[in-house]
Amino acid sequence: MEKAGKLNKYIFTVVVLYVSWILLTATTRADELIVGLIVSLLVAIGSFDYLSEHGLSHLTPKRVLYLIIYAPYYLWQVILANFDVAYRVLAPSMPIKPGIVKVKTNLKTDSGKLALANSITMTPGTLTMDVKDDTLLVHWIYVKDETVEGATKEIGTPFEKYLKEIFG
Amino acid sequence: MRLILGYFLLYFGAIFLFLGAFGLIRLPDLYTRMQASTKSTTLGAFASVLGVGVIHPDWFVKCLVVALFILLTAPVGSSALMRAAYKTGVPMTDSTTIDEGKEFFGEEQEGEAK
Amino acid sequence: MSILDWIYLAIVSIGAILAVFRMFKGPDVTDRVVGLDVLTTITVALFVFFAMVFDRYIYIDVALVYGLLAFVGVLVIARFIERGF
Structure with missing residues (x-):
């Protein structure tokens, strides 16, 4: 552009x-x-x-439309994340297995990466630490997959679908 | 009806504000504590502020501004804080399985050293 | 204040006390800052709550400005811890 x-x-x-x-x-x-x-x-x-x-x-109509679709999805993810945290904090056995993994992204623009980092921070069990080029460093409270590809699929892909349309 | 919804949101928020602070005490290391506190207190404050907006419809727009402001700024602050903690070498808990940060920041520091 | 308001205040105040406890105990500087961050968010929520209880519209502006300053403050402290000086 x-x-x-x-x-x-x-x-x-x-x-x-x-x-x-x-x-x-x-x-x-x-x-x-x-x-x-x-x-x-x-x-x-x-x-x-x-x-x-x-x-x-x-301000193209397509972007605004996707933003309107994305907002409730984001809020729903935030609420899910909080029930997840509540479960981990209150459960007596405390099911945590933390780790730091890398996640790749396809987004090109800075604002797109910022939105992706914020989204990852607010979703269940993950918190972005840093962004460099196309790699995000993510702290994961319960590591399910240690490889870069697996983590990307698990953490980043659900959001990228929407954010690619909004921020290009 | 409006009051019921408003107080429901207020209490929903209060419970998560409390849980965030409780996680701050209970979890074993800084990184997991930040996970709990960032998510829970953000949603807690968001819901409480919206609840006030619902109880006082005249103030709804202003409350929405405060709520959105909290929702957008909290993740940025905690990311910066966590990176600072990692770079100064705050220890991680024993059950930690994988740590790819060394490699990630190692490249960067070579680039920055002038 | 009605009884519902008092219960809300009690729950949130216990949260604030726990955050202060972490601020005093925290083994690291960053732990204390995280405690401060939580306390800030709780304070913003309480400002807006008190605006409702005392019917003072201006308190919401106070909450907004306090949230803004605290956000900038946390970023500055993070930078300070990372780089020194």
Whole structure:
């Protein structure tokens, strides 16, 4: 994906800043909305080059749709992860077999890797330690498979399916 | 009805906040403790804050912002902390089976040494 | 405060005490920081809870700013432990 033009980036930054303003003030009063728009326009002048790389091309309908599908799936995984933790903490025998394994990923963009790392951290029994190129270092509380391929299949693949569509 | 849902979320969150802290005491080494505390307290705070939002519908948007903020930042902080712990050589528990980190960070440190 | 609020407060407070216990006992610096991190998350949840109990909207903003500062603080401490200085 090639870099977007200046105006494109500027508009994207303004949209993001304005949405943040509306969420933070949490009101629909006219004066707040007008001040927010002015502030977003001013702040974006100085910051659009740092905050955006691909501009509006991020906002295709397909990506938004996959994001809407992904959010409940992610929340469900978080809840499952917590029952898993509750079981491990409360069970008298404490079934843990921790280890550190490597996981490969196919995602190319930095934001995609960040999302994958966060997803892995919040799912049952795994916590990302570091990302380098296409390898993630993951601490696993109950190691089922020590090889790189097996761990990748067990940990990374379920999320990559969605994240590949969202972040490319 | 709204109150019942709100208090259900509040208590759901409270139980997981407690479990996260309990895991912090019970588990044997730093890495497993972080697993428990990160996941449980994040969901606990998320559910409690949403519960307040449901009880007070006027505040729902603001509570949603706080909840999403917790959900997005907690994993980043714990990843950074765990990497720092590993690099300073915090010991792992005896039942640990495999550790590929040496190799992983070994390459990196050669690259960084100037 | 109703009885339900008091029970909530009791459960979460026990959690906070356990986190403080880990902060004092922790054999390593990182253990103490993890205790602090847990305590921070519990505090954010409690701020929002107190906003509801005392009907003060401004407390939610306090919780947001506290969460933001704590997040940056944990990142800085992690960097500090990793690199020194």
